[in-house]
Amino acid sequence: MNLRTFACLGLVFFAILSLYSCRKTMGLDQVCFRDYCFDVEVAADDETRTRGLQGRPSLGENQGMLFIFPEARPYTFWMKDTLIPLDIIWMDQARRVVHIGSNIPPCQEDPCDVYSPPMPAVYVLELNANKAEDIGLHIGEYLQFHLKN
Numbered sequence: 448m449n450l451r452t453f454a455c456l457g458l459v460f461f462a463i464l465s466l467y468s469c470r471k472t473m474g475l476d477q478v479c480f481r482d483y484c485f486d487v488e489v490a491a492d493d494e495t496r497t498r499g500l501q502g503r504p505s506l507g508e509n510q511g512m513l514f515i516f517p518e519a520r521p522y523t524f525w526m527k528d529t530l531i532p533l534d535i536i537w538m539d540q541a542r543r544v545v546h547i548g549s550n551i552p553p554c555q556e557d558p559c560d561v562y563s564p565p566m567p568a569v570y571v572l573e574l575n576a577n578k579a580e581d582i583g584l585h586i587g588e589y590l591q592f593h594l595k596n
Contacts (some may be wrong), residue, residue: 477593478513478572483582485574487513489594500573501528511574513592519567526554526562532576537568542590550576 475486486509490496496514500506516522524535535548546564554560572590 476513476595478511479591479593480582480584480588483509484593485509485511485572487511487572489513489515489596491515499524499529500531500533502530504530506531506533506575508575511572511578514571514573516569516571519569521563521565521567522571523561523563524548524571525559526551527557527559529553534574534576534579535562536572536574536579536584536590537564538570538572538590539567540569542570542592544584544586544588544590547579547584547586549579 476489477484478487479485486507488495488511490499490512491514496516499514500512514522519540522537526533530553532550532552533548535551536544537546537548539545545566545568548562551562570592
């Protein structure tokens with residue numbers, strides 16, 4: 448291999464490494480539990496919290512939506528116009544799980560059931576159905592957030 452080829456390969460390697468590093472530090476918002484991390488969309492305003500995951504035909508294996516509320520309350524959720532079953536995980540200010548709604552089905556007809564925790568929450572994480580059980584997440588566990596803002 449000549450010097451020019453070696454230099455080009457080095458530049459390609461550096462570019463790939465830079466893209467990977469950029470994705471980890473500037474790219475996606477994540478919520479993590481132990482060794483499991485989920486790329487999340489953040490719903491931090493009324494419009495995005497109201498829309499949630501409505502109309503989505505699927506959710507990636509390690510994807511979810513994180514709802515951030517301005518104050519602790521027992522926020523209720525429903526599955527109207529949601530097409531996929533979900534786990535809904537409510538957390539307090541310390542990011543400690545206070546309630547898990549497991550394998551909540553889409554709403555088939557009105558009126559839709561509503562789901563709420565027994566105590567106030569500030570954060571709510573929606574993941575694919577049965578994901579909380581698959582990763583061993585229980586009430587009282589703490590989640591870590593890696594958010595851009």
